[in-house]
Amino acid sequence: MASSGxxxxxxPTTFSPDGRIFQVEYASKSVASSGTLIGLKxxxxxxxxxxxxxxxxxxxxxxxxxxxxVSKNAGCAFTGFVSDGRQIVxxxxxxxxxxxxxxxxxxxxxxxxxxxxxxxxxxxMHGALRPFGxxxxxxxxxxxxxxxxxxxxxxxxxxxxYYGCAAGKGRQGAKTEIEKLDLSTLTVAQGIKEAARIIxxxxxxxxxxxxELEISTLTAxxxxxxxxxxxxxxxxxxxxxxxxxxxxxxxxxxxx
Amino acid sequence: xxxxxxxxxxxxxxxxxxGEVSSGTTIMAVPFSGGVVLxxxxxxxxxxxxANRASDKIAQLxxxxxxxxxxxxxxxxxxxxxxxxxxxxxxxxxxxxxTVKVAAHLMRKICYQNKDNLSAxxxxxxxxxxxxxxxxxxxxxxxCIEMKCAIGGSxxxxxxxxxxxxxKENMGKQETLDFVKxxxxxxxxxxxxxxxxxxxxxxxxxxxxxxYIPGNKLPYGP
Numbered sequence: 001m002a003s004s005g006x007x008x009x010x011x012p013t014t015f016s017p018d019g020r021i022f023q024v025e026y027a028s029k030s031v032a033s034s035g036t037l038i039g040l041k042x043x044x045x046x047x048x049x050x051x052x053x054x055x056x057x058x059x060x061x062x063x064x065x066x067x068x069x070v071s072k073n074a075g076c077a078f079t080g081f082v083s084d085g086r087q088i089v090x091x092x093x094x095x096x097x098x099x100x101x102x103x104x105x106x107x108x109x110x111x112x113x114x115x116x117x118x119x120x121x122x123x124x125m126h127g128a129l130r131p132f133g134x135x136x137x138x139x140x141x142x143x144x145x146x147x148x149x150x151x152x153x154x155x156x157x158x159x160x161x162y163y164g165c166a167a168g169k170g171r172q173g174a175k176t177e178i179e180k181l182d183l184s185t186l187t188v189a190q191g192i193k194e195a196a197r198i199i200x201x202x203x204x205x206x207x208x209x210x211x212e213l214e215i216s217t218l219t220a221x222x223x224x225x226x227x228x229x230x231x232x233x234x235x236x237x238x239x240x241x242x243x244x245x246x247x248x249x250x251x252x253x254x255x256x
Numbered sequence: 257x258x259x260x261x262x263x264x265x266x267x268x269x270x271x272x273x274x275g276e277v278s279s280g281t282t283i284m285a286v287p288f289s290g291g292v293v294l295x296x297x298x299x300x301x302x303x304x305x306x307a308n309r310a311s312d313k314i315a316q317l318x319x320x321x322x323x324x325x326x327x328x329x330x331x332x333x334x335x336x337x338x339x340x341x342x343x344x345x346x347x348x349x350x351x352x353x354x355t356v357k358v359a360a361h362l363m364r365k366i367c368y369q370n371k372d373n374l375s376a377x378x379x380x381x382x383x384x385x386x387x388x389x390x391x392x393x394x395x396x397x398x399x400c401i402e403m404k405c406a407i408g409g410s411x412x413x414x415x416x417x418x419x420x421x422x423x424k425e426n427m428g429k430q431e432t433l434d435f436v437k438x439x440x441x442x443x444x445x446x447x448x449x450x451x452x453x454x455x456x457x458x459x460x461x462x463x464x465x466x467x468y469i470p471g472n473k474l475p476y477g478p
Contacts, residue, residue, distance in 0.1 A: 103362065
């Protein structure tokens, strides 16, 4: 288990003797125990998929979205503390719109990711503030340079550009599965199904809370406009996912 | 009835304060297939006194983006400095050369927000890898229009007809350069606030070439 902070973990402005900032690590831990989040950079676009754990049977489906549109060609998904995640989404919307207002062009993916990294990092350096307990995956397109970017921002303020990324409970298993995919030939249409499959297979329906799957895309054929998938599309992806998982289980049984 | 004249009309077209220095001016910029050609006269006047007869009204914003200045010299110099500063920061943050569109947008934003305090008409022109050669005319007030042939300054009023008649689509570099020199010469011949030499700047993907034509070698006029 993790070592005890023993006094060095009370504030993000304190280093431990072995050079760690415990508060930031604890923030990452809270992300690591929340719903799985996947981002895929496919051959013709980006897929964002999120396992939204339902705390309550009375929740209206499609409410309390984890996947949000940042601007016309940018969308994001987060996991971890929902209220922290929403704050980062708000900031990304402000950055996008003020950049467009100042410079007259949509914000490039790399610049938006960098700005969010600075913002999240700021909260890890002040005694009166706590780090964000949320990770955000950002999918964004820029027309000038024809650049499509998938980025993940972590509570420490680190941001990297990915071909495929995962956060949350099932990230280890998800990363393994993503590495098996051939992303250079995978289309968005297939990517939606694969993302549904990966999230579904990593869950334990007996132990885990019920979930609602949220998926969104930025596709070349749609001019890279950020578009949440409809419930029909998601239901179809889930159905395919369940069939694939059952087939694999059957194959494993046969081998035995 | 003289009091019925708008401040921008009559003997003080740029509404300059007494003693303020004006780049009365004729400025011009035209895109062509490989880039853009910018041109300007060189007279800077304070009333009837010519403060500088060989000034450079073509200011550099980035390596491949320039701006022609007209109106109050102080205002346009301050504007140029601001836009140059913001563009430099933009290039560092974006990791690539600035685009003419961004430069024009920044210039227009400052001109519009400070329209009550500025007397500046600028033409932003240049070459970038995304949009190639482009010209944006930003007159008093802060509108921003991309144009195929932009003219500005007090001398431009005398050559609207000429540029309309002479302009052709898809001109080459030398043809565009000759067109710009001829038009500015005609404006300098008729506008008291324009004169001196003609400075030109040709911006293409490969080069930035500046030259000037002495006052006694103009294509037209004195």
